[in-house]
Amino acid sequence: MADDPVETVPPVRRTRLAAVRAAAARQVMAISWIGVLAGIVVIGAIATYTAPCGCFLTGDNLLTTAQEFSYIAIAALGGAMVIMTRGIDLSVGANMAFTGLITATLLSRFHLHPVAAVAIGLALGLGAGLLNGLLITVAGMQPFIATLGTMSVFRGLALVYSQGFTLYPPASFTALGQGHLGPIPNPFVILVGLTVLLSAFLSGTALGRHVYAVGGNEDAARLLGIEVERVKVFVYVLAGLLGAVGGILLMSFLGSANPGAATGYELDVIAAAVIGGVSLFGGEGTLFGTVLGAALIQEIQNVLLLERVPGYWTTLVVGLVILGAIGVDQVRRRLRRT
Amino acid sequence: MSRERRGETGSGRISRRDFLGRATGAAAALAVGGGIGGVLAACGGGPTVVSRKKTYTIAIVPKGLDNPVFALANLGGQVRAKELGNVHFIFTASSTTDTNGDVNVIQGLIEQKVDAIGVSCNDPNAYVPVLNHAVDSGIKVMCWDSDAPSSKRAVFYGVDSTAVGKRMGQEITRLLNGQGNIVIISGDPAALNLNQRIQGVRSALPSGIKVLQVLYTNDDIPSAIQKTEDAIRTYPDLNGIVMVGGWALFSNEGATPLLDQKKGQIKVVSFDPLKSVVDYLRDGIVQSVWTQDYWGWGYQSVTILYSLLQGNRWHEFIPQPSNNVTPDQWQAWQQRWAAVDQGASAAAKVWGEKPFSAPGPSDATGPLRG
Known part of the structure; x- marks a missing residue:
């Protein structure tokens, strides 16, 4: 550190330069999704010019x-x-399959x-989430273990209920998942709506800010009366509830409900969050x-x-990109701290 | 228009299958205790005859429980057990396709001292020790659907995947008049039977047909849809698609708009005519779908295992038919799936087969095994 050439710059100029640079860096690096956005743009630009079609x-x-x-x-x-x-939900893929399956049979049978039917499906998803929440808080289980258990419970219920068969909603119900608002597919419209709504909730309400507070430092949050x-x-x-929304939309789009649907999606969910800058350490x-x-x-x-x-090659490349995104995130954090 | 008609087929009250299914239960142990009670009660007559005979416990183990083609094997096995009268039928496996999970399930069956086990092997080698252990414990063992040829199992009832692939390759060649570009869509890149089907397809293609790409969907329906649609977008000069696993069609037609648009321009040869696939056949989007003996996987396997327990000897290889379902057969297949919704006995009326008898049908080959 002492050999750093910056040391030779006169003290006053150095502080000013460093301050400007640090401020700029801080502004960019404060954006937790900057890395992933850059990735999307770069990959998109490459594909635009090089994809043969x-x-x-x-x-x-x-x-x-x-x-x-x-x-x-x-x-x-x-x-x-x-x-x-600072929690984890491994049960969401099974929840998606289960709620999609039940909603499909409520409609067709x-x-x-x-x-x-959708209201009951959503209520089931909500109930599934409530069970997770109670196991973690009241019964004091580790989130990983509790939701690992409920993952099997929900998947098992889907299997027992369907007896392994694929079930089908009435064809009219596919209008929800296959339909469009103008040119935009309905599921994407719903995604955008929910993202705006929930982002406003997280930053604009006391309960929303408590979500960050609990993850950032649970003891401190408790001392603050949260x-x-x-x-x-x-x-x-x-x-x-959101798992059920995804599950019902997926079932509606496919026009079929399979007890094995959405297997492994819980890991995609975690990957999406982590790539997008959500820290596994919470807050x-x-x-x-x-x-x-x-x-x-x-x-x-x-x-x-x-x-x-x-x-x-697909799986390999996806894995490398996940690691790359997390690497960018690490650099970002380090820069922000300095 | 076509979709409205479709909407009616899924309807119906809670079917008998559900009731029976719930009685059969999720766990194998419950299935023995509760399910057979239900079946016997449903039989109504002649408990005295049943009680005099020895009751055999026969277990059928598919690759996973979440696949509708295996669910049919369950119904077929239940029906055959009921016909035979003195069979406790167990249908169990890991919930999703998982080699290690299935090996553990078989281990559990050996500990329960079942009389016979029929297994669809997810991997030809991984099952060898546990199948040999079962045989050494005095259990009659056969494989169905997917074989473990180096094990001590007595019989294999199934299809030669390379041969079926070859016939699929010949079919796409015929549909394209020997000229054109195709993509092949598969599931798990490590699945032996899928890779054999791909190998078969490639071996049948003339030099005029070029395979542009092989895509793997990891057995996930949304991923299969996305890959199929992306392939159509990527290759404007695409003439045919061979789906060695039909996941992209296990949805509703509306989920594959590009494929629907290219109806007639892109010829499609697929596998497993599930209920949703019948619509694709009816509407001319898909030209050829290859079957397996889903019902017989349960029905004939119970027949063979029961016969082995009686001391009969069977040829080692019993070939399973694989037929080409063409668009003109869509109505028959729609009726087949409608019957499944009505429960096991209604399904038996349309899916039902004549039980094989020892030493196997005329096309059976290999040495006699007992």
């Missing part, structure tokens, strides 16, 4: 890609808030009105970043196909 930057391609990541991104909004409180347990239950309930991150994280994962898969890369 010349079809990356077309409305058709971008809109279907947006549609495809919406389900995971909606679930990830809840997953991100759980991670902000019991002929419920779509609004009623009802930590209540905040935690709340985020798991919200995660369960940090944004929902906008999380959505960008989900978008980046989907963009990579889309671009690899458009670039005609052999299928075996």
